[in-house]
Amino acid sequence: MTEKNAQLTIGDTTLELPIYSGTIGPDVVDVGQLTGNGMFTYDPGFVSTASCESKITYIDGGKGVLLHRGYPIDQLANESEHLEVCYLLIYGELPTPEQKEEFVSSIMNHTMVHDQLSSFYKGFRRDAHPMAIMCGVVGALSAFYHDSLDIADEKHREVAAYRLIAKMPTLAAMCYKYTQGQPFMYPRNDLNYAENFLHMMFGVPCEETKVNPIIAKAMDKIFILHADHEQNASTSTVRLAGSSGANPFACIAAGIAALWGPAHGGANEAVLKMLDEIGDVSNVDSFILRAKDKNDPFRLMGFGHRVYKNFDPRATVMRETCHEVLSELGINDPQLELAMKLEEIARSDSYFIERNLYPNVDFYSGIILKAIGIPTEMFTVIFALGRTPGWIAHWHEMISNPYKIGRPRQLYTGSEKRDFVPADKR
Numbered sequence: 001m002t003e004k005n006a007q008l009t010i011g012d013t014t015l016e017l018p019i020y021s022g023t024i025g026p027d028v029v030d031v032g033q034l035t036g037n038g039m040f041t042y043d044p045g046f047v048s049t050a051s052c053e054s055k056i057t058y059i060d061g062g063k064g065v066l067l068h069r070g071y072p073i074d075q076l077a078n079e080s081e082h083l084e085v086c087y088l089l090i091y092g093e094l095p096t097p098e099q100k101e102e103f104v105s106s107i108m109n110h111t112m113v114h115d116q117l118s119s120f121y122k123g124f125r126r127d128a129h130p131m132a133i134m135c136g137v138v139g140a141l142s143a144f145y146h147d148s149l150d151i152a153d154e155k156h157r158e159v160a161a162y163r164l165i166a167k168m169p170t171l172a173a174m175c176y177k178y179t180q181g182q183p184f185m186y187p188r189n190d191l192n193y194a195e196n197f198l199h200m201m202f203g204v205p206c207e208e209t210k211v212n213p214i215i216a217k218a219m220d221k222i223f224i225l226h227a228d229h230e231q232n233a234s235t236s237t238v239r240l241a242g243s244s245g246a247n248p249f250a251c252i253a254a255g256i257a258a259l260w261g262p263a264h265g266g267a268n269e270a271v272l273k274m275l276d277e278i279g280d281v282s283n284v285d286s287f288i289l290r291a292k293d294k295n296d297p298f299r300l301m302g303f304g305h306r307v308y309k310n311f312d313p314r315a316t317v318m319r320e321t322c323h324e325v326l327s328e329l330g331i332n333d334p335q336l337e338l339a340m341k342l343e344e345i346a347r348s349d350s351y352f353i354e355r356n357l358y359p360n361v362d363f364y365s366g367i368i369l370k371a372i373g374i375p376t377e378m379f380t381v382i383f384a385l386g387r388t389p390g391w392i393a394h395w396h397e398m399i400s401n402p403y404k405i406g407r408p409r410q411l412y413t414g415s416e417k418r419d420f421v422p423a424d425k426r
Contacts, residue, residue, distance in 0.1 A: 013037060024058060040409040050231075051406070052239065056089060056393050057230045061307040066314065068228060069093070077317040082193050082223040082386075083107060086165055089228055089393040101412045110166035111187035111196065113174075114144040116244045130175040130261045130381045137171050138164075139253035149247045151399050153223065156292060160248040161392045168385045169193070173200035176378055185209075194220035197385070202373065214328045215372055218321045222365050224381050225314040228390025229307075234258040238391045239398050240406040256384050265380040265387075268366035271302035272376045275335050275342075284341050292351055299414045302363030303346055304356060311358050318364035319343075325368050 004019040006029050015037065018030040028050045031041050043049045058067045066073040069088050071187075076085050087095045087103050087214075095103055120140055124133050141163070142149060148159040174184050185200040188209075195211045198219060203209035227234070237258035241251040259265035277298075278287045290298040305312050326336060343359050346352040369379055 010037075010039070022053075025060070035409075036116070042238070042409075042411050046236075046408075051236060052231070052398065054394065054397060055092065056397060057228045057390070059230050059307060063304075064308055064311045064313050066229075073225065073313050074317050077221050077314075080224065082220050082227070083165075085224050085227050086389040090161060090396060091164070103190050106162050107166045107193070108187075108189040108196075110163050111170055111189060113141075113170050114165050115116065117141075117144060118174070118184055121174060124178070125227050126179055126181065128179070130172075130179065130378050131256065131384070133175045133178070134171065134381055134384060135253055135256050135260070136257055137174075138168075139250055141167065142249035145249070149243075151245065151247065154400075157396055157399060158249070161396060164252055164392055165389055166246065168388045169197040170281075172378075172381045172385050173197060175381060176201055176375070179377075185322060192216070192220075194223065198372075212328070214324060218325050218368055219372070221317060221321050222238045222382065223386040225318060225361055225365070226386030228387070228393065231394075232264065233261070234387065235391060235394050237252050238395050242395045242398055243403055243406040245405075248392070251395055252388060252391055255387070259384050259387065260380060267301065267362040267382040268369070268383070269376050269379045271366040272335070272370060272379075273337075275338050276340060278330055278342075280334065281338050281341050284338065284345065288345060288349070300346075300357070300368065302360055303352070303358065305360045307335040308360070310356055312360040314361035315359060316365060317328045318361050318368070319359070322364040322368050325371050329371055336367060336371060339363070 004021070004027070006017045006019050008015045008017055015033050017033060019027050020030060021027050034040060041049070056069065057064065058070075068076060068085065069092055071088070071094075075090075080088075083104050084095060084100060086107075087100065106330045117137065117140065121133065121135055124136070145160070145163060148156045148163065150156040154255045170187055177184050183205055185203045185205070187196050188199055189196075191199055191211065198211050199209040200215060231239075234255040238251045238255040241254040242248075246254075262270055280285060287298065287300075292295045326340075343363070344359060345360055352358070365382075366379060369382060370376070374382065
């Protein structure tokens with residue numbers, strides 16, 4: 001990091017605040033001196049605060065740029081595969097053929113979960129939300145794998161990382177099977193990561209699983225496109241939990257809890273609920289008018305993005321994949337027909353074009369998951385599965401370097417000191 005200085009004058013005090021420049025992106029002002037001078041910065045939502053230094057992911061929302069370790073997301077999604085991207089996020093470089101083979105083999109050898117963990121699912125109601133189950137079972141992994149909990153040991157960190165990446169598809173599929181009343185399917189190590197997940201989701205013990213390669217490729221791309229997204233709410237939660245010294249399984253469970261929120265990981269689920277509300281293609285025009293009316297509470301979900309102001313680079317890849325999947329499956333689903341009509345309008349109507357309200361990655365991933373046959377309540381679980389390597393990479397990056405426990409400050413607006421009054425005198 002190169003260093004410059006900024007001057008901040010408050011009353012009679014002038015502070016010299018270092019300005020750091022990263023490889024690319026905005027400069028940051030180090031305001032650490034403020035605390036010693038009796039002041040804090042005020043930044044609700046941390047929208048102007050860099051909470052850490054990181055080498056993993058870079059986003060330029062204005063230009064529609066998303067880089068993982070310097071590699072553009074579209075190149076990774078179209079030319080790589082999920083486990084290769086996992087390696088890249090964790091280790092910083094793409095693997096050699098030998099490293100890739102060893103990494104994939106290690107991951108696939110960790111796909112099974114402790115058999116006793118299967119009884120853990122029986123403590124949940126059959127109609128429990130899968131994200132509620134995931135929060136519990138991922139956190140419970142720390143009760144089964146005591147031999148990889150020393151976060152100061154690099155080997156322990158690596159084993160825990162491998163276990164999490166390997167077991168998340170197994171746990172996720174078990175969530176689905178449990179809600180369906182179907183037997184759990186053991187993983188098959190002869191299949192690749194996406195194929196294995198689809199096998200455990202939709203396979204049954206009485207017949208051999210046949211995984212459509214186009215569907216498996218689409219699933220792999222969904223995992224890649226959700227693998228990391230810099231310091232978002234769930235990733236920041238994982239880092240914050242990790243800063244206390246919590247074990248990696250607990251930290252990832254915390255990330256899953258944060259991801260569950262509809263403003264974060266629940267966006268693609270919200271797209272399908274919106275389509276349910278619209279109901280039919282014949283209703284599209286009236287709902288489009290409602291979306292344009294700022295006094296109407298109705299909002300089109302899956303359009304535009306908080307970070308990407310021009311276009312979502314992930315959506316470009318996902319759109320092509322979406323149309324490939326729909327063409328392959330030849331599904332005659334009124335809801336999918338409705339989604340395609342909304343896409344057509346958003347890409348041609350000047351109202352949407354001028355405001356950059358383009359279909360985003362959540363819009364297309366929701367449609368693909370629906371077409372594959374994954375129920376709406378499982379969408380965020382798929383997101384969590386894909387995001388796991390990003391969470392692990394950020395956790396590992398923080399633990400591997402000097403760090404401080406996270407301790408945000410506040411602007412206190414409550415009562416000043418006052419004396420307690422006994423109940424009979426109030």
